[in-house]
Amino acid sequence: MTEPVNSRMHKAAVNRWLLLAPALVILCFAASGPLLIVLVYSFLQPGDYGGVVWNFSIEAWFNVLFQEDIFDETVTFADAHLSIFWRSVRLSFGTTVMAFVIGFPTAYFIATRPKQQRDMWLLLIIIPFWTNLLIRTFAIMEVIRNEGVINSALLAAGVIDSPIQILFTDFAIMLGMLYVYLPLMVLPIYASMERLDFSIVEAGYDLYASRFKVLRRIILPLVKPGVIAGSILVFVPSLGAYVTPRVLGGGKNLMVGNLIELQFGQGRNWPLGSALAVTLLVIVMVALLFYVRVATKEDIKHG
Protein backbone atom coordinates (compact mmCIF):
# COMPACT_ATOMS: atom_id res chain seq x y z
CA MET A 1 0.00 0.00 0.00
CA THR A 2 3.03 2.27 0.19
CA GLU A 3 3.55 2.33 -3.54
CA PRO A 4 2.27 5.43 -5.31
CA VAL A 5 -1.22 5.38 -6.79
CA ASN A 6 0.12 5.89 -10.28
CA SER A 7 2.23 2.78 -10.29
CA ARG A 8 -0.58 0.72 -8.79
CA MET A 9 -2.92 1.81 -11.56
CA HIS A 10 -0.24 1.04 -14.09
CA LYS A 11 0.13 -2.44 -12.64
CA ALA A 12 -3.64 -3.01 -12.82
CA ALA A 13 -3.64 -1.96 -16.46
CA VAL A 14 -0.75 -4.31 -17.27
CA ASN A 15 -2.58 -7.14 -15.52
CA ARG A 16 -5.75 -6.41 -17.44
CA TRP A 17 -4.02 -6.57 -20.81
CA LEU A 18 -2.15 -9.73 -19.80
CA LEU A 19 -5.46 -11.38 -18.93
CA LEU A 20 -7.04 -10.17 -22.18
CA ALA A 21 -4.09 -11.15 -24.35
CA PRO A 22 -4.93 -14.84 -25.00
CA ALA A 23 -8.50 -14.09 -26.08
CA LEU A 24 -7.44 -11.18 -28.25
CA VAL A 25 -4.61 -13.16 -29.86
CA ILE A 26 -6.95 -16.02 -30.82
CA LEU A 27 -9.62 -13.65 -32.10
CA CYS A 28 -7.15 -11.57 -34.10
CA PHE A 29 -5.58 -14.73 -35.51
CA ALA A 30 -8.78 -16.57 -36.44
CA ALA A 31 -11.47 -13.89 -36.77
CA SER A 32 -10.54 -10.20 -37.07
CA GLY A 33 -7.13 -10.42 -38.73
CA PRO A 34 -8.22 -12.55 -41.69
CA LEU A 35 -10.92 -9.97 -42.49
CA LEU A 36 -8.16 -7.49 -43.31
CA ILE A 37 -6.63 -10.04 -45.68
CA VAL A 38 -9.98 -10.30 -47.45
CA LEU A 39 -9.90 -6.54 -47.95
CA VAL A 40 -6.38 -6.78 -49.38
CA TYR A 41 -7.34 -9.67 -51.67
CA SER A 42 -10.24 -7.70 -53.10
CA PHE A 43 -7.65 -5.33 -54.64
CA LEU A 44 -5.61 -8.06 -56.36
CA GLN A 45 -5.90 -9.97 -59.62
CA PRO A 46 -7.31 -13.50 -59.77
CA GLY A 47 -4.93 -16.41 -60.37
CA ASP A 48 -5.69 -18.87 -63.14
CA TYR A 49 -6.47 -21.75 -60.78
CA GLY A 50 -7.88 -19.87 -57.82
CA GLY A 51 -5.73 -17.83 -55.47
CA VAL A 52 -4.42 -14.43 -56.49
CA VAL A 53 -1.69 -12.68 -58.44
CA TRP A 54 -0.08 -9.93 -56.38
CA ASN A 55 -0.85 -7.02 -58.71
CA PHE A 56 -2.93 -4.10 -57.53
CA SER A 57 -6.23 -3.92 -59.38
CA ILE A 58 -9.69 -2.52 -58.81
CA GLU A 59 -11.13 -4.92 -61.36
CA ALA A 60 -12.84 -7.04 -58.70
CA TRP A 61 -14.63 -4.02 -57.27
CA PHE A 62 -15.54 -2.91 -60.76
CA ASN A 63 -16.98 -6.38 -61.38
CA VAL A 64 -19.16 -6.28 -58.29
CA LEU A 65 -21.36 -3.71 -59.99
CA PHE A 66 -20.46 -3.71 -63.67
CA GLN A 67 -19.51 -6.07 -66.43
CA GLU A 68 -17.59 -5.42 -69.58
CA ASP A 69 -18.59 -7.04 -72.82
CA ILE A 70 -15.71 -9.22 -74.04
CA PHE A 71 -16.23 -8.25 -77.68
CA ASP A 72 -17.20 -4.61 -77.91
CA GLU A 73 -16.02 -3.58 -74.41
CA THR A 74 -19.26 -1.83 -73.55
CA VAL A 75 -19.88 -1.51 -69.83
CA THR A 76 -23.22 -2.54 -68.36
CA PHE A 77 -24.47 -3.27 -64.87
CA ALA A 78 -23.64 -6.78 -63.66
CA ASP A 79 -27.23 -7.95 -63.66
CA ALA A 80 -26.37 -11.35 -62.25
CA HIS A 81 -24.78 -9.88 -59.10
CA LEU A 82 -27.30 -7.12 -58.64
CA SER A 83 -30.23 -9.50 -58.97
CA ILE A 84 -28.69 -11.84 -56.39
CA PHE A 85 -28.08 -8.94 -53.99
CA TRP A 86 -31.59 -7.73 -54.61
CA ARG A 87 -33.03 -11.22 -54.06
CA SER A 88 -31.07 -11.55 -50.80
CA VAL A 89 -32.43 -8.24 -49.53
CA ARG A 90 -35.96 -9.11 -50.67
CA LEU A 91 -35.95 -12.59 -49.12
CA SER A 92 -34.38 -11.34 -45.89
CA PHE A 93 -36.94 -8.56 -45.67
CA GLY A 94 -39.78 -11.00 -46.35
CA THR A 95 -38.42 -13.33 -43.69
CA THR A 96 -38.20 -10.47 -41.19
CA VAL A 97 -41.79 -9.40 -41.84
CA MET A 98 -43.10 -12.97 -41.49
CA ALA A 99 -41.02 -13.44 -38.34
CA PHE A 100 -42.57 -10.29 -36.90
CA VAL A 101 -46.12 -11.33 -37.78
CA ILE A 102 -45.66 -14.68 -36.02
CA GLY A 103 -43.09 -13.66 -33.41
CA PHE A 104 -44.86 -10.62 -31.99
CA PRO A 105 -48.05 -12.45 -30.94
CA THR A 106 -45.92 -15.29 -29.59
CA ALA A 107 -43.84 -12.95 -27.44
CA TYR A 108 -47.06 -11.29 -26.27
CA PHE A 109 -48.56 -14.68 -25.49
CA ILE A 110 -45.55 -15.68 -23.37
CA ALA A 111 -45.41 -12.33 -21.60
CA THR A 112 -49.07 -12.55 -20.61
CA ARG A 113 -48.81 -16.06 -19.12
CA PRO A 114 -48.70 -16.42 -15.33
CA LYS A 115 -45.17 -15.87 -14.02
CA GLN A 116 -44.45 -19.52 -13.16
CA GLN A 117 -45.37 -20.64 -16.69
CA ARG A 118 -43.30 -18.10 -18.59
CA ASP A 119 -39.96 -19.85 -18.16
CA MET A 120 -41.40 -23.04 -19.60
CA TRP A 121 -42.74 -21.28 -22.73
CA LEU A 122 -39.48 -19.41 -23.07
CA LEU A 123 -37.50 -22.64 -22.91
CA LEU A 124 -39.66 -23.94 -25.76
CA ILE A 125 -38.47 -20.99 -27.87
CA ILE A 126 -34.84 -21.32 -26.77
CA ILE A 127 -34.45 -25.05 -27.48
CA PRO A 128 -34.92 -24.83 -31.25
CA PHE A 129 -32.60 -21.84 -31.32
CA TRP A 130 -29.76 -23.88 -29.87
CA THR A 131 -30.28 -26.96 -31.98
CA ASN A 132 -28.26 -27.47 -35.10
CA LEU A 133 -29.15 -25.11 -37.95
CA LEU A 134 -28.46 -27.73 -40.58
CA ILE A 135 -30.69 -30.27 -38.84
CA ARG A 136 -33.53 -27.77 -38.61
CA THR A 137 -33.10 -26.88 -42.29
CA PHE A 138 -33.16 -30.58 -43.11
CA ALA A 139 -36.33 -30.97 -41.01
CA ILE A 140 -38.06 -28.22 -43.00
CA MET A 141 -36.89 -29.84 -46.21
CA GLU A 142 -38.52 -33.11 -45.22
CA VAL A 143 -41.79 -31.35 -44.55
CA ILE A 144 -42.03 -29.36 -47.77
CA ARG A 145 -40.51 -31.73 -50.34
CA ASN A 146 -42.72 -33.24 -53.03
CA GLU A 147 -43.03 -36.52 -51.11
CA GLY A 148 -43.07 -34.65 -47.79
CA VAL A 149 -45.72 -34.43 -45.11
CA ILE A 150 -47.54 -31.37 -46.48
CA ASN A 151 -47.84 -32.66 -50.03
CA SER A 152 -48.73 -36.20 -48.91
CA ALA A 153 -51.47 -34.89 -46.65
CA LEU A 154 -52.89 -32.59 -49.33
CA LEU A 155 -52.78 -35.40 -51.91
CA ALA A 156 -54.46 -37.83 -49.54
CA ALA A 157 -57.15 -35.30 -48.72
CA GLY A 158 -57.77 -34.81 -52.42
CA VAL A 159 -57.09 -31.07 -52.30
CA ILE A 160 -54.44 -31.32 -55.01
CA ASP A 161 -53.80 -33.82 -57.80
CA SER A 162 -50.06 -33.43 -58.08
CA PRO A 163 -47.55 -32.26 -55.46
CA ILE A 164 -46.98 -28.52 -55.17
CA GLN A 165 -43.37 -27.63 -55.82
CA ILE A 166 -42.28 -25.79 -52.67
CA LEU A 167 -38.72 -27.08 -52.28
CA PHE A 168 -36.12 -25.25 -54.40
CA THR A 169 -38.19 -22.06 -54.63
CA ASP A 170 -37.66 -18.61 -53.13
CA PHE A 171 -40.54 -19.31 -50.81
CA ALA A 172 -38.77 -22.40 -49.48
CA ILE A 173 -35.71 -20.29 -48.66
CA MET A 174 -37.85 -17.75 -46.82
CA LEU A 175 -39.69 -20.47 -44.97
CA GLY A 176 -36.40 -22.07 -43.98
CA MET A 177 -34.90 -18.81 -42.77
CA LEU A 178 -38.11 -17.96 -40.93
CA TYR A 179 -37.99 -21.32 -39.20
CA VAL A 180 -34.33 -21.00 -38.30
CA TYR A 181 -34.30 -17.36 -37.14
CA LEU A 182 -37.79 -17.01 -35.60
CA PRO A 183 -36.50 -17.33 -31.99
CA LEU A 184 -34.27 -14.30 -32.65
CA MET A 185 -37.43 -12.24 -33.18
CA VAL A 186 -39.38 -13.64 -30.24
CA LEU A 187 -36.68 -13.32 -27.55
CA PRO A 188 -35.92 -9.56 -27.77
CA ILE A 189 -39.61 -8.65 -28.17
CA TYR A 190 -40.38 -10.76 -25.13
CA ALA A 191 -37.61 -8.98 -23.20
CA SER A 192 -39.28 -5.58 -23.78
CA MET A 193 -42.77 -6.99 -23.36
CA GLU A 194 -41.96 -8.46 -19.97
CA ARG A 195 -41.48 -4.97 -18.54
CA LEU A 196 -44.72 -3.70 -20.06
CA ASP A 197 -46.86 -1.95 -17.45
CA PHE A 198 -50.43 -3.12 -18.00
CA SER A 199 -51.89 -0.26 -15.99
CA ILE A 200 -51.13 1.91 -19.03
CA VAL A 201 -53.08 -0.54 -21.16
CA GLU A 202 -55.91 -0.30 -18.64
CA ALA A 203 -55.84 3.48 -18.89
CA GLY A 204 -56.20 3.10 -22.66
CA TYR A 205 -59.30 0.96 -22.27
CA ASP A 206 -60.72 3.37 -19.69
CA LEU A 207 -60.46 6.03 -22.38
CA TYR A 208 -62.56 3.83 -24.70
CA ALA A 209 -59.74 2.67 -26.94
CA SER A 210 -60.48 -0.47 -28.95
CA ARG A 211 -58.25 -3.53 -28.58
CA PHE A 212 -56.57 -2.77 -31.86
CA LYS A 213 -56.01 0.85 -30.92
CA VAL A 214 -54.44 -0.20 -27.61
CA LEU A 215 -52.17 -2.55 -29.50
CA ARG A 216 -51.17 0.03 -32.09
CA ARG A 217 -50.96 3.16 -29.96
CA ILE A 218 -49.82 1.80 -26.58
CA ILE A 219 -48.25 -1.66 -26.71
CA LEU A 220 -46.40 -1.41 -30.00
CA PRO A 221 -44.68 1.94 -29.22
CA LEU A 222 -43.62 0.66 -25.80
CA VAL A 223 -41.99 -2.50 -27.13
CA LYS A 224 -40.50 -0.80 -30.18
CA PRO A 225 -36.87 -1.33 -29.06
CA GLY A 226 -37.50 -5.07 -28.85
CA VAL A 227 -39.14 -5.10 -32.27
CA ILE A 228 -36.21 -3.24 -33.81
CA ALA A 229 -33.71 -5.55 -32.11
CA GLY A 230 -35.60 -8.62 -33.26
CA SER A 231 -35.89 -7.35 -36.83
CA ILE A 232 -32.16 -6.65 -37.06
CA LEU A 233 -31.32 -10.00 -35.47
CA VAL A 234 -33.41 -11.80 -38.10
CA PHE A 235 -32.49 -9.59 -41.05
CA VAL A 236 -28.70 -9.69 -40.59
CA PRO A 237 -28.15 -13.47 -40.51
CA SER A 238 -30.75 -13.93 -43.26
CA LEU A 239 -28.77 -11.60 -45.51
CA GLY A 240 -25.62 -13.68 -45.01
CA ALA A 241 -27.39 -17.04 -45.06
CA TYR A 242 -25.48 -19.79 -46.80
CA VAL A 243 -26.71 -23.18 -45.62
CA THR A 244 -30.46 -22.54 -45.96
CA PRO A 245 -30.40 -21.31 -49.59
CA ARG A 246 -27.93 -24.05 -50.48
CA VAL A 247 -30.14 -26.82 -49.11
CA LEU A 248 -33.61 -25.42 -49.79
CA GLY A 249 -32.84 -23.31 -52.86
CA GLY A 250 -31.25 -26.23 -54.65
CA GLY A 251 -28.36 -24.52 -56.44
CA LYS A 252 -30.45 -22.33 -58.73
CA ASN A 253 -31.87 -19.88 -56.26
CA LEU A 254 -28.72 -18.21 -55.00
CA MET A 255 -28.22 -15.67 -52.28
CA VAL A 256 -25.15 -13.50 -51.63
CA GLY A 257 -23.55 -16.13 -49.39
CA ASN A 258 -23.67 -18.72 -52.16
CA LEU A 259 -22.45 -16.21 -54.74
CA ILE A 260 -19.40 -15.55 -52.55
CA GLU A 261 -18.73 -19.27 -52.18
CA LEU A 262 -19.05 -19.73 -55.92
CA GLN A 263 -16.18 -17.30 -56.54
CA PHE A 264 -13.93 -19.33 -54.27
CA GLY A 265 -15.02 -22.63 -55.82
CA GLN A 266 -15.93 -23.02 -59.48
CA GLY A 267 -15.66 -19.31 -60.24
CA ARG A 268 -11.97 -19.25 -59.28
CA ASN A 269 -12.14 -15.52 -58.81
CA TRP A 270 -10.92 -14.96 -55.25
CA PRO A 271 -10.63 -11.15 -55.60
CA LEU A 272 -14.24 -10.88 -56.77
CA GLY A 273 -15.34 -13.20 -53.95
CA SER A 274 -13.42 -11.03 -51.49
CA ALA A 275 -14.97 -7.84 -52.85
CA LEU A 276 -18.44 -9.39 -52.58
CA ALA A 277 -17.69 -10.50 -49.01
CA VAL A 278 -16.57 -7.00 -48.05
CA THR A 279 -19.73 -5.58 -49.64
CA LEU A 280 -21.91 -7.95 -47.59
CA LEU A 281 -19.96 -7.05 -44.46
CA VAL A 282 -20.46 -3.32 -45.06
CA ILE A 283 -24.22 -3.75 -45.56
CA VAL A 284 -24.47 -5.77 -42.35
CA MET A 285 -22.39 -3.24 -40.40
CA VAL A 286 -24.59 -0.38 -41.60
CA ALA A 287 -27.66 -2.30 -40.42
CA LEU A 288 -26.04 -2.95 -37.03
CA LEU A 289 -24.95 0.68 -36.63
CA PHE A 290 -28.48 1.79 -37.40
CA TYR A 291 -29.69 -0.59 -34.71
CA VAL A 292 -27.18 0.69 -32.13
CA ARG A 293 -28.20 4.29 -32.86
CA VAL A 294 -31.89 3.54 -32.46
CA ALA A 295 -31.26 1.47 -29.34
CA THR A 296 -29.22 4.18 -27.58
CA LYS A 297 -31.76 6.83 -28.57
CA GLU A 298 -34.50 4.74 -26.98
CA ASP A 299 -32.36 4.32 -23.87
CA ILE A 300 -31.92 8.05 -23.51
CA LYS A 301 -35.62 8.67 -24.04
CA HIS A 302 -36.61 6.19 -21.36
CA GLY A 303 -33.91 7.36 -19.00
Next chain:
Amino acid sequence: MADAARSPKAFSLKRQPGFSSLAIACFLMLYAPIVVLVLYSFNAGTSIAIWEGFSWRWYEAAWQNEQIKDAATRSLIVAACATTVATTVATLAGLATTRTGKFRGQTAVFAIINQPLMVPEIVTAVALLIFFAIIKVATGYTGLVYLIAAHAAFCIPFAYLPIRARLEGMDLTLEHAAADLYATPWKTFRRVTLPLLWPGILAGAMLAFVISLDDVVITEFVKTAGQDTLPTYMLGQLRRVVTPEINAISTVFLAISVVLVCIFFFLNRKG
Protein backbone atom coordinates in the same frame (compact mmCIF):
# COMPACT_ATOMS: atom_id res chain seq x y z
CA MET B 1 -73.72 -13.67 -21.53
CA ALA B 2 -72.97 -10.59 -23.58
CA ASP B 3 -73.40 -8.43 -20.52
CA ALA B 4 -71.16 -10.64 -18.44
CA ALA B 5 -68.44 -10.42 -21.05
CA ARG B 6 -68.57 -6.65 -20.90
CA SER B 7 -68.59 -6.41 -17.13
CA PRO B 8 -65.27 -5.17 -15.68
CA LYS B 9 -64.45 -8.52 -14.10
CA ALA B 10 -64.64 -10.56 -17.28
CA PHE B 11 -62.86 -7.98 -19.38
CA SER B 12 -59.30 -9.15 -19.85
CA LEU B 13 -56.73 -6.41 -20.26
CA LYS B 14 -54.27 -8.77 -21.79
CA ARG B 15 -56.39 -10.40 -24.43
CA GLN B 16 -55.69 -9.58 -28.05
CA PRO B 17 -57.85 -11.42 -30.59
CA GLY B 18 -56.00 -14.09 -32.55
CA PHE B 19 -52.75 -13.75 -30.67
CA SER B 20 -53.01 -17.00 -28.77
CA SER B 21 -53.83 -18.95 -31.92
CA LEU B 22 -50.86 -17.40 -33.71
CA ALA B 23 -48.62 -18.23 -30.76
CA ILE B 24 -49.80 -21.84 -30.71
CA ALA B 25 -49.26 -21.98 -34.48
CA CYS B 26 -45.74 -20.67 -33.90
CA PHE B 27 -44.92 -23.39 -31.37
CA LEU B 28 -46.38 -26.02 -33.68
CA MET B 29 -44.34 -24.67 -36.55
CA LEU B 30 -41.17 -24.81 -34.45
CA TYR B 31 -41.68 -28.36 -33.28
CA ALA B 32 -43.67 -30.21 -35.96
CA PRO B 33 -40.76 -30.53 -38.43
CA ILE B 34 -38.47 -31.75 -35.65
CA VAL B 35 -41.04 -34.31 -34.54
CA VAL B 36 -41.42 -35.55 -38.12
CA LEU B 37 -37.65 -35.80 -38.45
CA VAL B 38 -37.29 -37.80 -35.23
CA LEU B 39 -40.25 -40.03 -36.14
CA TYR B 40 -38.81 -41.02 -39.51
CA SER B 41 -35.47 -41.92 -37.94
CA PHE B 42 -37.36 -44.99 -36.65
CA ASN B 43 -38.76 -45.85 -40.08
CA ALA B 44 -38.27 -49.47 -41.13
CA GLY B 45 -38.30 -48.52 -44.82
CA THR B 46 -35.60 -46.70 -46.77
CA SER B 47 -37.73 -43.65 -47.46
CA ILE B 48 -37.92 -40.48 -45.40
CA ALA B 49 -41.48 -39.97 -46.63
CA ILE B 50 -43.32 -43.30 -46.40
CA TRP B 51 -43.79 -44.85 -42.97
CA GLU B 52 -43.21 -48.61 -42.96
CA GLY B 53 -43.15 -49.47 -39.31
CA PHE B 54 -40.84 -49.04 -36.34
CA SER B 55 -37.23 -50.17 -36.36
CA TRP B 56 -33.80 -49.28 -35.01
CA ARG B 57 -32.10 -50.23 -38.27
CA TRP B 58 -30.94 -46.72 -39.19
CA TYR B 59 -29.36 -46.20 -35.81
CA GLU B 60 -27.51 -49.49 -36.27
CA ALA B 61 -26.54 -48.48 -39.81
CA ALA B 62 -25.22 -45.13 -38.60
CA TRP B 63 -23.35 -46.81 -35.75
CA GLN B 64 -21.63 -49.15 -38.21
CA ASN B 65 -20.86 -46.47 -40.77
CA GLU B 66 -17.12 -45.78 -40.50
CA GLN B 67 -17.41 -42.36 -42.16
CA ILE B 68 -20.00 -41.26 -39.62
CA LYS B 69 -17.98 -42.59 -36.71
CA ASP B 70 -14.93 -40.82 -38.04
CA ALA B 71 -16.81 -37.54 -38.49
CA ALA B 72 -18.45 -37.82 -35.07
CA THR B 73 -15.10 -38.43 -33.38
CA ARG B 74 -13.61 -35.43 -35.16
CA SER B 75 -16.59 -33.28 -34.17
CA LEU B 76 -16.12 -34.23 -30.53
CA ILE B 77 -12.35 -33.67 -30.56
CA VAL B 78 -12.69 -30.25 -32.19
CA ALA B 79 -15.57 -29.23 -29.91
CA ALA B 80 -13.78 -30.40 -26.76
CA CYS B 81 -10.50 -28.63 -27.63
CA ALA B 82 -12.24 -25.46 -28.85
CA THR B 83 -14.43 -25.36 -25.74
CA THR B 84 -11.47 -25.77 -23.40
CA VAL B 85 -9.48 -23.04 -25.12
CA ALA B 86 -12.42 -20.65 -25.55
CA THR B 87 -13.67 -21.04 -21.98
CA THR B 88 -10.22 -20.58 -20.48
CA VAL B 89 -9.40 -17.41 -22.39
CA ALA B 90 -12.96 -16.11 -21.95
CA THR B 91 -12.65 -16.54 -18.18
CA LEU B 92 -9.41 -14.54 -18.17
CA ALA B 93 -11.00 -11.91 -20.41
CA GLY B 94 -14.02 -11.80 -18.11
CA LEU B 95 -11.79 -11.18 -15.08
CA ALA B 96 -10.01 -8.41 -16.98
CA THR B 97 -13.12 -6.58 -18.17
CA THR B 98 -15.36 -6.64 -15.10
CA ARG B 99 -15.05 -4.93 -11.70
CA THR B 100 -13.07 -2.05 -13.17
CA GLY B 101 -14.43 1.18 -14.49
CA LYS B 102 -14.11 2.16 -18.09
CA PHE B 103 -10.61 1.62 -19.36
CA ARG B 104 -8.77 2.79 -22.46
CA GLY B 105 -9.50 0.61 -25.44
CA GLN B 106 -12.60 -0.92 -23.85
CA THR B 107 -14.82 -0.34 -26.88
CA ALA B 108 -12.24 -1.91 -29.17
CA VAL B 109 -11.87 -4.93 -26.87
CA PHE B 110 -15.63 -5.52 -26.75
CA ALA B 111 -15.86 -5.09 -30.52
CA ILE B 112 -13.16 -7.73 -31.06
CA ILE B 113 -14.65 -10.18 -28.55
CA ASN B 114 -18.16 -9.84 -30.01
CA GLN B 115 -17.01 -9.73 -33.60
CA PRO B 116 -17.95 -13.37 -34.35
CA LEU B 117 -21.54 -12.51 -33.36
CA MET B 118 -21.73 -9.61 -35.81
CA VAL B 119 -19.81 -10.60 -38.92
CA PRO B 120 -21.76 -12.95 -41.22
CA GLU B 121 -20.38 -16.47 -40.95
CA ILE B 122 -19.79 -16.76 -44.67
CA VAL B 123 -17.49 -13.71 -44.57
CA THR B 124 -15.45 -15.12 -41.68
CA ALA B 125 -15.41 -18.46 -43.49
CA VAL B 126 -13.87 -17.14 -46.70
CA ALA B 127 -11.49 -14.94 -44.68
CA LEU B 128 -10.22 -18.02 -42.85
CA LEU B 129 -10.08 -19.98 -46.11
CA ILE B 130 -7.73 -17.37 -47.56
CA PHE B 131 -5.66 -16.91 -44.41
CA PHE B 132 -5.21 -20.60 -43.64
CA ALA B 133 -4.45 -21.34 -47.31
CA ILE B 134 -1.48 -18.98 -47.00
CA ILE B 135 -0.32 -20.66 -43.78
CA LYS B 136 -0.86 -24.15 -45.17
CA VAL B 137 1.37 -23.36 -48.14
CA ALA B 138 3.99 -21.72 -45.94
CA THR B 139 4.18 -24.44 -43.28
CA GLY B 140 2.92 -27.56 -45.02
CA TYR B 141 0.88 -28.40 -41.90
CA THR B 142 -2.73 -29.37 -42.66
CA GLY B 143 -3.89 -30.88 -39.34
CA LEU B 144 -6.86 -30.24 -37.11
CA VAL B 145 -5.36 -27.17 -35.41
CA TYR B 146 -6.86 -24.84 -38.03
CA LEU B 147 -10.35 -26.12 -37.28
CA ILE B 148 -9.77 -25.94 -33.54
CA ALA B 149 -8.43 -22.37 -33.77
CA ALA B 150 -11.36 -21.25 -35.93
CA HIS B 151 -13.88 -22.89 -33.60
CA ALA B 152 -12.21 -21.52 -30.48
CA ALA B 153 -12.41 -18.00 -31.94
CA PHE B 154 -16.14 -18.01 -32.66
CA CYS B 155 -16.87 -19.79 -29.36
CA ILE B 156 -15.20 -17.07 -27.28
CA PRO B 157 -18.15 -14.61 -27.21
CA PHE B 158 -20.56 -17.40 -26.27
CA ALA B 159 -18.35 -18.51 -23.39
CA TYR B 160 -17.62 -14.91 -22.40
CA LEU B 161 -21.22 -13.70 -22.00
CA PRO B 162 -22.38 -15.96 -19.12
CA ILE B 163 -19.00 -15.69 -17.38
CA ARG B 164 -19.11 -11.91 -17.52
CA ALA B 165 -22.73 -11.86 -16.33
CA ARG B 166 -21.78 -14.04 -13.37
CA LEU B 167 -18.76 -11.88 -12.51
CA GLU B 168 -20.80 -8.70 -12.63
CA GLY B 169 -23.35 -10.10 -10.21
CA MET B 170 -20.68 -11.27 -7.78
CA ASP B 171 -20.28 -9.90 -4.27
CA LEU B 172 -16.81 -8.35 -3.98
CA THR B 173 -16.79 -8.23 -0.16
CA LEU B 174 -15.79 -11.90 0.05
CA GLU B 175 -12.70 -11.26 -2.03
CA HIS B 176 -11.85 -8.21 0.02
CA ALA B 177 -12.27 -10.27 3.17
CA ALA B 178 -9.88 -12.89 1.82
CA ALA B 179 -7.35 -10.20 0.97
CA ASP B 180 -7.75 -8.69 4.45
CA LEU B 181 -6.92 -12.11 5.87
CA TYR B 182 -3.61 -12.04 3.99
CA ALA B 183 -4.58 -14.44 1.21
CA THR B 184 -2.36 -14.01 -1.83
CA PRO B 185 -4.15 -12.87 -5.02
CA TRP B 186 -3.76 -16.38 -6.46
CA LYS B 187 -5.17 -17.99 -3.33
CA THR B 188 -8.08 -15.55 -3.31
CA PHE B 189 -8.80 -16.40 -6.92
CA ARG B 190 -8.60 -20.15 -6.40
CA ARG B 191 -10.44 -20.40 -3.08
CA VAL B 192 -12.97 -17.57 -3.36
CA THR B 193 -13.47 -16.26 -6.90
CA LEU B 194 -13.28 -19.51 -8.83
CA PRO B 195 -15.82 -21.46 -6.73
CA LEU B 196 -18.27 -18.56 -7.03
CA LEU B 197 -17.62 -18.19 -10.73
CA TRP B 198 -17.93 -21.90 -11.47
CA PRO B 199 -21.59 -21.97 -12.64
CA GLY B 200 -20.82 -19.18 -15.11
CA ILE B 201 -17.80 -21.03 -16.46
CA LEU B 202 -19.81 -24.23 -16.80
CA ALA B 203 -22.63 -22.41 -18.59
CA GLY B 204 -20.13 -20.71 -20.91
CA ALA B 205 -18.41 -24.01 -21.67
CA MET B 206 -21.73 -25.65 -22.49
CA LEU B 207 -22.76 -22.91 -24.90
CA ALA B 208 -19.34 -23.01 -26.53
CA PHE B 209 -19.56 -26.79 -26.90
CA VAL B 210 -23.01 -26.66 -28.53
CA ILE B 211 -21.96 -23.83 -30.85
CA SER B 212 -18.82 -25.68 -31.94
CA LEU B 213 -20.68 -28.95 -32.45
CA ASP B 214 -23.28 -27.19 -34.63
CA ASP B 215 -21.02 -25.23 -36.90
CA VAL B 216 -21.32 -25.94 -40.61
CA VAL B 217 -20.26 -22.92 -42.62
CA ILE B 218 -16.86 -22.10 -41.13
CA THR B 219 -15.92 -25.79 -40.87
CA GLU B 220 -16.90 -26.36 -44.49
CA PHE B 221 -14.44 -23.70 -45.65
CA VAL B 222 -11.61 -24.32 -43.19
CA LYS B 223 -11.40 -28.12 -43.29
CA THR B 224 -8.79 -29.84 -45.41
CA ALA B 225 -10.09 -32.66 -47.62
CA GLY B 226 -11.10 -35.66 -45.52
CA GLN B 227 -11.59 -33.58 -42.37
CA ASP B 228 -15.37 -33.82 -42.24
CA THR B 229 -17.17 -33.10 -39.00
CA LEU B 230 -20.64 -34.52 -38.49
CA PRO B 231 -22.47 -31.40 -39.81
CA THR B 232 -20.30 -31.09 -42.93
CA TYR B 233 -20.67 -34.82 -43.56
CA MET B 234 -24.44 -34.39 -43.34
CA LEU B 235 -24.36 -31.36 -45.64
CA GLY B 236 -22.51 -33.47 -48.20
CA GLN B 237 -25.05 -36.29 -47.86
CA LEU B 238 -28.02 -33.96 -48.45
CA ARG B 239 -26.92 -33.64 -52.06
CA ARG B 240 -27.59 -37.33 -52.62
CA VAL B 241 -30.57 -39.54 -51.98
CA VAL B 242 -31.29 -39.13 -48.31
CA THR B 243 -32.06 -42.19 -46.18
CA PRO B 244 -33.37 -42.17 -42.60
CA GLU B 245 -29.75 -42.69 -41.54
CA ILE B 246 -29.42 -38.88 -41.64
CA ASN B 247 -32.55 -38.65 -39.46
CA ALA B 248 -30.97 -41.04 -36.98
CA ILE B 249 -27.77 -38.98 -36.69
CA SER B 250 -29.85 -35.81 -36.45
CA THR B 251 -31.94 -37.27 -33.65
CA VAL B 252 -28.88 -38.18 -31.58
CA PHE B 253 -27.48 -34.72 -32.26
CA LEU B 254 -30.74 -33.07 -31.24
CA ALA B 255 -30.88 -35.09 -28.04
CA ILE B 256 -27.38 -33.93 -27.03
CA SER B 257 -28.16 -30.27 -27.77
CA VAL B 258 -31.52 -30.34 -25.99
CA VAL B 259 -30.03 -31.91 -22.87
CA LEU B 260 -27.17 -29.40 -22.76
CA VAL B 261 -29.46 -26.42 -23.34
CA CYS B 262 -31.87 -27.56 -20.65
CA ILE B 263 -29.02 -27.99 -18.15
CA PHE B 264 -27.76 -24.54 -19.10
CA PHE B 265 -31.22 -23.03 -18.70
CA PHE B 266 -31.80 -24.41 -15.22
CA LEU B 267 -28.23 -23.71 -14.12
CA ASN B 268 -28.67 -20.11 -15.17
CA ARG B 269 -32.04 -19.72 -13.51
CA LYS B 270 -30.73 -20.83 -10.16
CA GLY B 271 -27.55 -18.78 -10.49
